[in-house]
Amino acid sequence: MKPPNLNLPDSIKSLYSTDEVTQLIEFRKSLHREPELSLNEYATQKKIMTALSTLNLSKVEPIAETGVLAEHPGKNPSLPPIIIRGDIDALPIQENTGLDYSSIHPGVMHACGHDVHTSWALASAILINKNPAEGPIRFIFQPAEEIAKGALKIIEESGLKNAKAIIGAHVDRNYPTPTIIAHPGAIASNSDTFTYTIIGKSCHGARPQEGNDPFIGAATIILGIQTIISRQIAPQTKAVISIGKVDGGHSHNIIPEKATITGTIRSFSEETRQLLHTKLNQLCLMGESFDLKISCTIKTGAPSIINNERILNLATIEGNKLVDEFCQPLNTPNFGAEDFGYYLKKIPGCFLRIGCRAENEKIIPAHNNQFFANHESIFVGGAILSNLAAQLSKEIVVPNSPF
Numbered sequence: 001m002k003p004p005n006l007n008l009p010d011s012i013k014s015l016y017s018t019d020e021v022t023q024l025i026e027f028r029k030s031l032h033r034e035p036e037l038s039l040n041e042y043a044t045q046k047k048i049m050t051a052l053s054t055l056n057l058s059k060v061e062p063i064a065e066t067g068v069l070a071e072h073p074g075k076n077p078s079l080p081p082i083i084i085r086g087d088i089d090a091l092p093i094q095e096n097t098g099l100d101y102s103s104i105h106p107g108v109m110h111a112c113g114h115d116v117h118t119s120w121a122l123a124s125a126i127l128i129n130k131n132p133a134e135g136p137i138r139f140i141f142q143p144a145e146e147i148a149k150g151a152l153k154i155i156e157e158s159g160l161k162n163a164k165a166i167i168g169a170h171v172d173r174n175y176p177t178p179t180i181i182a183h184p185g186a187i188a189s190n191s192d193t194f195t196y197t198i199i200g201k202s203c204h205g206a207r208p209q210e211g212n213d214p215f216i217g218a219a220t221i222i223l224g225i226q227t228i229i230s231r232q233i234a235p236q237t238k239a240v241i242s243i244g245k246v247d248g249g250h251s252h253n254i255i256p257e258k259a260t261i262t263g264t265i266r267s268f269s270e271e272t273r274q275l276l277h278t279k280l281n282q283l284c285l286m287g288e289s290f291d292l293k294i295s296c297t298i299k300t301g302a303p304s305i306i307n308n309e310r311i312l313n314l315a316t317i318e319g320n321k322l323v324d325e326f327c328q329p330l331n332t333p334n335f336g337a338e339d340f341g342y343y344l345k346k347i348p349g350c351f352l353r354i355g356c357r358a359e360n361e362k363i364i365p366a367h368n369n370q371f372f373a374n375h376e377s378i379f380v381g382g383a384i385l386s387n388l389a390a391q392l393s394k395e396i397v398v399p400n401s402p403f
């Protein structure tokens with residue numbers, strides 16, 4: 001087979017043999033062609049374990065039901081491991097990319113690039129296998145990121161055991177390859193969900209005085225929410241509250257008993273997160289003036305990702321070696337959610353973003369049915385993650401290592 005022509009700097013291309021390039025692209029195409037939803041990644045798990053079986057790893061085992069934990073012992077297996085994490089699940093979306101390796105599973109698609117994340121985790125295992133690090137490098141192929149359950153399962157099943165640090169990355173089609181985004185501070189937000197339930201009294205639409213209209217309460221809550229970010233949060237603090245669903249009623253002439261409002265709350269710091277929760281709860285009091293019962297339930301989701309400063313600095317140094325001026329911070333803050341944040345509540349780490357389109361290609365948002373990441377991003381991700389992990393492994397032997 002003719003090796004594919006990759007548009008990448010030599011610093012990255014030279015790390016991979018022609019066979020490895022071909023293998024990784026075929027692996028990626030196979031994942032993309034057969035995407036699997038969260039906690040259902042059985043075929044994906046099998047493909048990962050088969051691919052890893054050819055490497056000299058000390059461990060390749062299932063974790064979190066459909067995930068895989070593998071470990072390379074390194075030169076000194078008694079050192080604490082550094083973890084490279086790649087997420088592996090797909091989304092319930094019907095693919096419309098026209099790619100020759102499009103999904104053959106109706107209504108399921110790798111629309112967030114996790115096929116590439118799985119592939120670059122494999123790529124990093126291949127590179128570490130060829131060029132072992134000082135200590136062990138652990139590879140976690142994590143299921144169920146899209147439903148924010150996978151990281152918690154990995155933690156529950158001791159996937160972080162003895163590990164000193166964890167690193168990972170996400171593809172980003174806002175940036176051309178070979179961009180590596182190494183951003184100081186927050187790179188994903190706290191992501192929580194709120195639901196208001198407004199209970200009034202049902203009656204005929206022609207005689208509203210006989211009931212209590214829950215929609216008046218809903219409208220007041222909707223407007224009240226708009227004042228939280230604009231009037232109660234400091235202008236320099238970044239946060240978002242968006243309503244995604246308003247529900248209630250079933251006929252034009254019946255005032256219903258109940259209405260509900262559901263939405264998402266995004267913030268970076270724990271302090272802002274708690275303040276937003278308090279303010280959303282306080283809005284319930286507005287119901288009293290309408291004789292309505294309003295309650296608010298807040299479900300806490302994935303925590304924000306705050307990059308460890310020391311690890312981020314090392315990532316920037318390693319990124320510069322590979323891609324030069326293409327290693328940069330984010331242009332704008334990212335309010336996306338990532339369950340990688342759960343790991344950083346336990347051990348220090350760093351999360352990068354990797355550009356995944358050609359310079360002349362258009363920007364397509366993730367979770368869109370036309371989204372795809374280019375093959376090149378696999379090799380950038382594999383290179384930076386393995387180089388950074390190896391560097392971290394070297395650093396932890398230094399006495400009084402800061403992380």
Ligand SMILES: [Zn+2]
Nearest residue numbers: 112113114170
């Ligand atoms: Zn994703």
